[in-house]
Amino acid sequence: MRYWSFRDGFGLENLVACEGEAPQPGPDEVLLELSMASLNYRDLVVMRGQHGKAVTTPLIPLSDGVGTVIETGSAVRDFSVGDRVSPAFFQHWDGGAPPQNLESGRLGGPLDGVLTSHGVFPARALVRVPEYLTDAEAATLPCAGVTAWSALSEPAPVRPGETVLILGTGGVALLAISLAKAAGARVIVTTSSAERAAQVKKLGADLAIDRNEVPNWSKMVREVTGGAGCDRVVELGGAATLMESVKAAKTGGTIIVVGNVTGNTAEVFLPLLLTRRLTLHSVSVGSRQAFVALNRALDHHRIRPVVDTVFLFDQAPDAFRALERGGGFGNVCISCAQETGR
């Protein structure tokens, strides 16, 4: 098998193309031939070596991917050779309460990830992906897709007629727009340009607010909700946006804390939280059951995740650089297929 590995440390300079023998599945395991992988912001944090001491090298990066079953262990009943599946981001969280060692079961660090031609995964941590999706679209689901689903499901699900504010136009945000519309919500998105505004409206957003033109966008959100504020904020910004998100939320509203791209240490003004009885609920991905529910919703609505670029397997480092540079619209993918390695 062919795979990329942070072999002797992190940083792109340590990301090395390797070859080796494909592992054998145990009785409850499945051998996948990966066809596509997809990058998340988290993968940049890992690449930079900033993910904490539990994530060490050597490491095959990336958590999001899709592949085909090419061998099943003796006790596997739920999957057959030829099934197209994705491994769940958390390999050990089926449903219900998250396990206490949640961090230890993540693909792409500390567990080896999917930037590989082949990989072995426990059958119980695999999920069938909708047929109508391309490999690149399907590859975005395990982390980015499930996060978008969880952000609209927890602690209570979005209802028709509610107003959902989604920050930005990253991969999670774009799928959240489609999913929130499928759930019947009114969707407001903060964007950075008129071009982005047009794109998110094409995805279904009811209103796009250019945050460069309207830096205090919470005010506009309150205005267009008759002064009430929005029911839910999908807070993908982080330190730089959290207070504005808090201001945008209605009494009893929910801020779904997903991202920290604009900084790790956020200030929160407690009296506002208290007076409005707000809930800050953090979401990082979700369980295998959430993944299954996401897929069912996608399938029924024929929703397609947005893919910006697909890099060839050999160009994997370029994919990291592209995501780091930013400015794209949609997910950055890497093909894991054999033929791309020519």
Next chain:
Amino acid sequence: MRYWSFRDGFGLENLVACEGEAPQPGPDEVLLELSMASLNYRDLVVMRGQHGKAVTTPLIPLSDGVGTVIETGSAVRDFSVGDRVSPAFFQHWDGGAPPQNLESGRLGGPLDGVLTSHGVFPARALVRVPEYLTDAEAATLPCAGVTAWSALSEPAPVRPGETVLILGTGGVALLAISLAKAAGARVIVTTSSAERAAQVKKLGADLAIDRNEVPNWSKMVREVTGGAGCDRVVELGGAATLMESVKAAKTGGTIIVVGNVTGNTAEVFLPLLLTRRLTLHSVSVGSRQAFVALNRALDHHRIRPVVDTVFLFDQAPDAFRALERGGGFGNVCISCAQETGR
């Protein structure tokens, strides 16, 4: 004011057209000029005198209606003359847990209802109705509309991609189809004819099953859900359909018990309930807050309740007969407006 009253007993023979002086609103009350009322199956039960000893005559019938504020009490802040509003079905249930004396606060029995040109209601039990709706459409919301909303909201809300089975084509069922679609669900409806099937598909149903042709429709529901069964049944049948509904539900599924038109005493086969861990959750209308949430969802999706016939105020008894006869498609309404009394 002009109103209809079961004056000396129930039965249509005791439904009498009356005139009197319009009441004065207290400090926290509002005087409405009603424009339209709408009938529910429950109003037939009241008419037949079968609603239990708490509902007595004289009684102005009907719970569902809409009108215009023509006078406000001295302490009323939330409504102004000219506002178009509906009184909530339960006049004393704002939100949260239902009050223990839930039955005592119902319009149309034991409390006087809306088949009247004028009525006084506490301001806190009124709800603004969406502007785009006609009076007849709006009049169907307090009981039929809120019941449909509750049936898709309790004990947990419908999610995109879930399969909802709705029994029949009464007023609650028809609005439930639209609302379930707005929430992103896949909707299956049992109907009694090909004509009805075509009509519910036009409303958005994904599949209509003719229960005359497929009497054991639970089997078909299981087939089209890959053997799993549906997530939720909106059980509007009653004794004659409950077991078939139970068979149609998935493991962990929910049967929303709403109606009893086919009989009061239902048999339940407990082992099936237990093995599948089913929940039978009964819903009768809902709180004022549910009404507000319903209206917001309707407004955002521009959903229109289906109105079958509007009777003139003087023809109120004919409206009861029409509902009793059945065979219509949508809600039966009665105009309360002055000019119809000519």
Next chain:
Amino acid sequence: MRYWSFRDGFGLENLVACEGEAPQPGPDEVLLELSMASLNYRDLVVMRGQHGKAVTTPLIPLSDGVGTVIETGSAVRDFSVGDRVSPAFFQHWDGGAPPQNLESGRLGGPLDGVLTSHGVFPARALVRVPEYLTDAEAATLPCAGVTAWSALSEPAPVRPGETVLILGTGGVALLAISLAKAAGARVIVTTSSAERAAQVKKLGADLAIDRNEVPNWSKMVREVTGGAGCDRVVELGGAATLMESVKAAKTGGTIIVVGNVTGNTAEVFLPLLLTRRLTLHSVSVGSRQAFVALNRALDHHRIRPVVDTVFLFDQAPDAFRALERGGGFGNVCISCAQETGR
């Protein structure tokens, strides 16, 4: 290893003592030496061959037991030799929504159960049991214990000050009394004699109603709750008691449907369900996560399940007969330990 098996059919006449070689654990599995098993009403249904076609012979019976880890598979990290553990009733339900093939993962039918000296189980389906419990006490937890916990946890947990009505004095009922008291509830129990009344009061019940003396006990429950009715009924009776349970519940109350010992086909009077907005929520055992939560609660409160009799391994058929005969107080257990086979 020594084990009992329904070898060529069900019925006690087919329950045969067998010997064989202990199985080897796979990489993710654990070999247990069982010390104690416990019977449930369900085991009688299995014994009588009435559990449906999915449960076939040969079969090692019983779902509830406890044992010691004597060998671990190569990939097992969470358990070590010497740990005292119980296998979860559902071997494939960790938490969250129940799997659609819920029935297929049950111990004691269709899967081989715990009436054996040795057994192999997946590590992820094992749960550590509290140290202070005897083997017999611990053996009662997987089905009876988890069912009692679920009955007080779903669909929403019991709160301090609520009134919980528990029917009868079987194994689930007795533990439910202790757990409901630990949760701060007021507990009412229906019993069949003054002796039983005294026993349940000793366990903490606030009130015991002799159902022979007070056959319409719902009335008394309403009286002692100021007319309101109880918040929750743990409905362990079945067909013969369900309507009385419905009458005992408050508006918005919950009937937890657990048992069917008094009959399978129950009649439900729908108008009462509807007027009171009741929920009938069926509970059969629960997930592995529920088992863990139960154990934590037991441990903190040092609650002890009630054990009636412990039979020697060789006397296993007598244990079935004893449970069938009834009249005991607490769980009927069977020792699986080697020395009892003299």
Next chain:
Amino acid sequence: MRYWSFRDGFGLENLVACEGEAPQPGPDEVLLELSMASLNYRDLVVMRGQHGKAVTTPLIPLSDGVGTVIETGSAVRDFSVGDRVSPAFFQHWDGGAPPQNLESGRLGGPLDGVLTSHGVFPARALVRVPEYLTDAEAATLPCAGVTAWSALSEPAPVRPGETVLILGTGGVALLAISLAKAAGARVIVTTSSAERAAQVKKLGADLAIDRNEVPNWSKMVREVTGGAGCDRVVELGGAATLMESVKAAKTGGTIIVVGNVTGNTAEVFLPLLLTRRLTLHSVSVGSRQAFVALNRALDHHRIRPVVDTVFLFDQAPDAFRALERGGGFGNVCISCAQETGR
């Protein structure tokens, strides 16, 4: 009637003893003769004029009190002369979702409060208080008591065996200890001295951590929970403690944000929130229904709120000073009874 009022501005220098005629109740209102009032930290914020522009003078301060019904409006059915009741903190939140104008319905600012011998309140905003409580004990319930209840009820209730960390020994904290114990939880409290530690243990706390001796108490909380962290933190500190609270919580745990006595602007380290999937849920008091549920729990467990000092009505300013000075143990009350005005 006799009452205290911030007449021409805030600050204790503007708190003036007044006399006037008792108001008359409207048809849905009740006239109370207040017997006792109780202070909260919030009342100090109001006194200092720091509560925002919606709270203006003249204002009768204090939200928490208890009194006796001495006159009922013509439409009042639920209360009679002689009933001992408390007005709910939010006069317009019965249950369910909080109203969007939540702030406008608070007693003690912007609405006139209970530091008065007489007051008129809507009947629907009154709650009967448990008989066994003294007036001073009962007076602490509307804000401090309901807050403690909400902190253990939202977003999901505390369960038996869970670990609850409660910060400090203020009025809310002390009642939360008793209520968490009644719910079956294990309770850890941070205190400031050995004397306080002894006192909270007497109230039932399982462990008291002296935060002067153990400033990084999150570490100790994790140790005594086997490394897992606590299920819930009742965060009564504010800016100075929030990060330590976050560190003390388990994966999937909840921080109930109640207080801000140590500062308004808190820093939150987002990666920790995200990795542990934490929820920060803010609680300010609760609905009338929460108050009723609290009273039922208190009554069943005969829990007594802790009262530190009762000041005479004429000494009201001293009560403010005492609370400001701190160092007490339990709630500071003021008698509203006539005879104390000598």
